[in-house]
Amino acid sequence: MKKNCIVAQSGGPTAAINASLAGIIKGITDSDCFNLIYGAVHGIQGVLREHFLDLTKSTPEFIEALKITPAMYLGSCRFKLPGMAEDVTLYKEIFKVFDKMNIGAFFYIGGNDSMDTVDKLSAYADSIGSDIKIAGVPKTIDNDLVCTDHTPGFGSAAKYIAGSIREIAYDTYIYDVESVTIVEIMGRDAGWLTAASVLARNPKNPAPHLIYLPEAAFDEEAFLSDIKHLLHTHQNIIVAVSEGIHDADGVYLSATSAAADKFGHAQLSGAGKYLEQLVKNRLGIKVRSVEVNVLQRCAGHMASKADLDESFALGMKAVSLVLDGKTGFMTTLNRTGNSPYSYELSSVPVCDVANKAKAVPLNWINNEKNNVTDEMTEYLAPLVLGEVSIEYEAGVPKYLDISHLL
Amino acid sequence: MKKNCIVAQSGGPTAAINASLAGIIKGITDSDCFNLIYGAVHGIQGVLREHFLDLTKSTPEFIEALKITPAMYLGSCRFKLPGMAEDVTLYKEIFKVFDKMNIGAFFYIGGNDSMDTVDKLSAYADSIGSDIKIAGVPKTIDNDLVCTDHTPGFGSAAKYIAGSIREIAYDTYIYDVESVTIVEIMGRDAGWLTAASVLARNPKNPAPHLIYLPEAAFDEEAFLSDIKHLLHTHQNIIVAVSEGIHDADGVYLSATSAAADKFGHAQLSGAGKYLEQLVKNRLGIKVRSVEVNVLQRCAGHMASKADLDESFALGMKAVSLVLDGKTGFMTTLNRTGNSPYSYELSSVPVCDVANKAKAVPLNWINNEKNNVTDEMTEYLAPLVLGEVSIEYEAGVPKYLDISHLL
Numbered sequence: 001m002k003k004n005c006i007v008a009q010s011g012g013p014t015a016a017i018n019a020s021l022a023g024i025i026k027g028i029t030d031s032d033c034f035n036l037i038y039g040a041v042h043g044i045q046g047v048l049r050e051h052f053l054d055l056t057k058s059t060p061e062f063i064e065a066l067k068i069t070p071a072m073y074l075g076s077c078r079f080k081l082p083g084m085a086e087d088v089t090l091y092k093e094i095f096k097v098f099d100k101m102n103i104g105a106f107f108y109i110g111g112n113d114s115m116d117t118v119d120k121l122s123a124y125a126d127s128i129g130s131d132i133k134i135a136g137v138p139k140t141i142d143n144d145l146v147c148t149d150h151t152p153g154f155g156s157a158a159k160y161i162a163g164s165i166r167e168i169a170y171d172t173y174i175y176d177v178e179s180v181t182i183v184e185i186m187g188r189d190a191g192w193l194t195a196a197s198v199l200a201r202n203p204k205n206p207a208p209h210l211i212y213l214p215e216a217a218f219d220e221e222a223f224l225s226d227i228k229h230l231l232h233t234h235q236n237i238i239v240a241v242s243e244g245i246h247d248a249d250g251v252y253l254s255a256t257s258a259a260a261d262k263f264g265h266a267q268l269s270g271a272g273k274y275l276e277q278l279v280k281n282r283l284g285i286k287v288r289s290v291e292v293n294v295l296q297r298c299a300g301h302m303a304s305k306a307d308l309d310e311s312f313a314l315g316m317k318a319v320s321l322v323l324d325g326k327t328g329f330m331t332t333l334n335r336t337g338n339s340p341y342s343y344e345l346s347s348v349p350v351c352d353v354a355n356k357a358k359a360v361p362l363n364w365i366n367n368e369k370n371n372v373t374d375e376m377t378e379y380l381a382p383l384v385l386g387e388v389s390i391e392y393e394a395g396v397p398k399y400l401d402i403s404h405l406l
Numbered sequence: 407m408k409k410n411c412i413v414a415q416s417g418g419p420t421a422a423i424n425a426s427l428a429g430i431i432k433g434i435t436d437s438d439c440f441n442l443i444y445g446a447v448h449g450i451q452g453v454l455r456e457h458f459l460d461l462t463k464s465t466p467e468f469i470e471a472l473k474i475t476p477a478m479y480l481g482s483c484r485f486k487l488p489g490m491a492e493d494v495t496l497y498k499e500i501f502k503v504f505d506k507m508n509i510g511a512f513f514y515i516g517g518n519d520s521m522d523t524v525d526k527l528s529a530y531a532d533s534i535g536s537d538i539k540i541a542g543v544p545k546t547i548d549n550d551l552v553c554t555d556h557t558p559g560f561g562s563a564a565k566y567i568a569g570s571i572r573e574i575a576y577d578t579y580i581y582d583v584e585s586v587t588i589v590e591i592m593g594r595d596a597g598w599l600t601a602a603s604v605l606a607r608n609p610k611n612p613a614p615h616l617i618y619l620p621e622a623a624f625d626e627e628a629f630l631s632d633i634k635h636l637l638h639t640h641q642n643i644i645v646a647v648s649e650g651i652h653d654a655d656g657v658y659l660s661a662t663s664a665a666a667d668k669f670g671h672a673q674l675s676g677a678g679k680y681l682e683q684l685v686k687n688r689l690g691i692k693v694r695s696v697e698v699n700v701l702q703r704c705a706g707h708m709a710s711k712a713d714l715d716e717s718f719a720l721g722m723k724a725v726s727l728v729l730d731g732k733t734g735f736m737t738t739l740n741r742t743g744n745s746p747y748s749y750e751l752s753s754v755p756v757c758d759v760a761n762k763a764k765a766v767p768l769n770w771i772n773n774e775k776n777n778v779t780d781e782m783t784e785y786l787a788p789l790v791l792g793e794v795s796i797e798y799e800a801g802v803p804k805y806l807d808i809s810h811l812l
Contacts, residue, residue: 013577042582071576162802164701170477171419171704173811176448202799204807235812293696295570298577301708304801384801393608395710395790396568401610405579406641
């Protein structure tokens with residue numbers, strides 16, 4: 001008798017995580033190797049609570065609609081499993097549910113913290129001699145997972161950032177008055193998404209004129225000097241800054257408003273506002289800050305087709321690897337060429353990924369620490385290509401009903 | 407010999423003001439009644455500085471691209487003419503330029519303050535017996551001009567707000583934790599754009615759960631009580647608030663950060679942040695605020711087709727009225743039906759429009775002052791209909807080159 005399987009999602013939302021879910025469902029349906037497909041609601045917590053949606057009868061139409069629906073169809077959680085050595089209770093509970101439901105595989109789509117869960121569950125399965133396969137599929141707009149060229153969700157967020165910065169630049173250029181516009185972009189420790197602002201430029205549009213990533217120490221005096229210098233030749237200056245920029249001692253510009261989340265990450269906001277005040281006080285010119293905020297991670301209406309296609313393929317790949325008997329892995333994408341852009345799908349042991357982060361290489365930041373290099377642009381360019389045709393109802397983007405989460 | 411004409415833009419940018427410019431150029435080109443078409447750069451200041459672009463040879467392709475390019479192709483200004491009685495110097499200078507350039511008509515696309523300029527220039531023309539025609543074409547995302555059913559630019563901003571709120575809601579719904587998300591929307595004195603958030607709702611999506619407009623006094627205790635009440639039945643609450651909400655004494659929630667612009671309007675920011683802090687302090691639950699900021703006025707990639715078509719038509723109409731010998735008017739749109747939606751184009755003497763503002767009628771706000779009525783929804787619905795097909799270059803929206811403004 002065929003076994004059943006569970007799929008779940010975790011971490012922050014993206015425009016592409018449902019595409020990976022769609023890929024997993026498609027892979028399972030095509031292979032016909034599992035009986036029932038359960039979607040655990042709210043990640044691993046849904047397993048503990050035995051809160052499932054039955055995804056077995058997903059139609060091709062549903063799968064297509066799922067692929068382009070942003071945020072998380074199954075809901076998310078921010079839940080860190082304790083170490084096995086600390087407390088094995090939850091592991092026992094989870095595998096009790098797996099056994100009761102005759103589960104053969106568990107697919108978890110998420111970022112760094114979710115891969116930690118995949119790592120721990122597969123180690124536990126191994127320790128008790130369970131043959132339940134535990135598979136990870138990457139996801140994060142931050143693009144900071146190691147062992148993969150880039151992460152699902154990043155390309156769509158990058159496209160939204162590039163498009164928005166271009167539109168903000170157009171908005172700014174209209175006035176015949178010196179001005180500075182500071183755009184604050186998500187990315188606590190990794191500057192990938194802020195770097196993607198470079199794609200807003202073209203031969204006729206120099207914005208963003210300055211780009212500051214958290215990988216390089218931020219120097220307020222150098223920043224003010226960069227602005228003053230540019231004002232000799234440019235009237236309206238657009239600056240892209242990561243929320244996580246910090247000084248040489250590692251103190252965040254937004255430190256006064258920092259608190260920590262459950263994983264110990266600082267919760268930041270305010271680098272843009274801080275710099276707005278700095279420019280106002282020190283240079284006395286017109287200045288405004290724009291915090292792009294949550295729209296950058298869930299704007300399904302401007303998703304990257306390349307991103308959704310890859311996210312879907314990485315979900316399919318996870319299924320095929322599980323069917324090959326693999327466990328404890330995360331699917332990965334290896335770039336094999338830039339012109340034309342090409343890649344291969346593969347996987348790595350999830351322990352190589354969990355709890356690690358990939359920063360922007362320092363040699364992809366210019367010497368002045370206020371711009372990115374051509375290598376960065378070349379790396380980013382293919383990830384935002386292609387548009388997704390979404391349906392509108394009454395003039396507003398139409399997505400799958402997620403009222404089961406309400 | 408045929409006369410020449412000037413067109414200019416003024417005030418804040420919108421996704422549709424270039425569509426009106428395109429309509430004016432098309433109207434003039436089709437009629438063949440003027441010789442040269444000058445575009446004054448940076449509004450009426452461009453006339454004073456004699457800074458013009460020659461738009462005479464605009465191709466159909468240019469006109470089409472102009473129609474979907476957001477912000478202002480000709481640049482803007484914030485320039486208030488002094489009253490004629492106060493100081494006639496600038497009027498003389500402007501008409502000296504008009505005479506020198508053999509101008510027969512001046513078209514000004516803008517909002518309230520721009521219509522003040524149209525009013526003053528046409529009064530001056532009358533006072534000196536000039537037969538130069540002065541025409542106004544409306545524009546403002548605020549939708550607060552009187553004598554017209556709605557204003558060009560509003561429908562696109564409304565569509566962006568509705569779409570963004572729906573995506574923000576999807577982003578929010580994924581967590582199994584009580585939360586409040588406050589979205590701050592532009593609209594200093596008029597709540598039209600905040601009201602448009604209602605279009606994000608559908609039978610499966612209740613967000614925004616609460617809507618607060620500046621036309622009704624905002625009561626902090628009633629707001630907290632609204633949230634507490636909703637939390638009995640809803641886990642994630644989305645609140646749409648206008649930047650201009652204020653208490654019964656007229657004191658803005660964001661008053662601490664208020665300053666005044668040249669027209670004496672308070673420059674606001676911070677109602678969302680203020681309420682975020684209030685909810686955190688008083689209710690102690692997860693809360694975040696999102697300031698939609700400039701993207702709501704210039705997001706050409708999510709423009710309303712209805713809006714761009716109407717904006718274009720209002721530009722064409724201005725030309726035909728000038729050719730009929732009219733002056734000192736603003737073109738208007740009169741709604742003639744809702745199902746199906748229909749309208750007629752007309753005009754009013756610009757003195758009826760200048761320096762007046764149209765607030766949301768109080769009977770379109772519910773008794774609890776935390777929602778809008780069905781009449782409001784019916785009014786708004788047709789304005790966001792239809793999508794515009796824009797071109798992407800390398801994955802990013804492609805618009806007309808506006809480097810002549812840099």
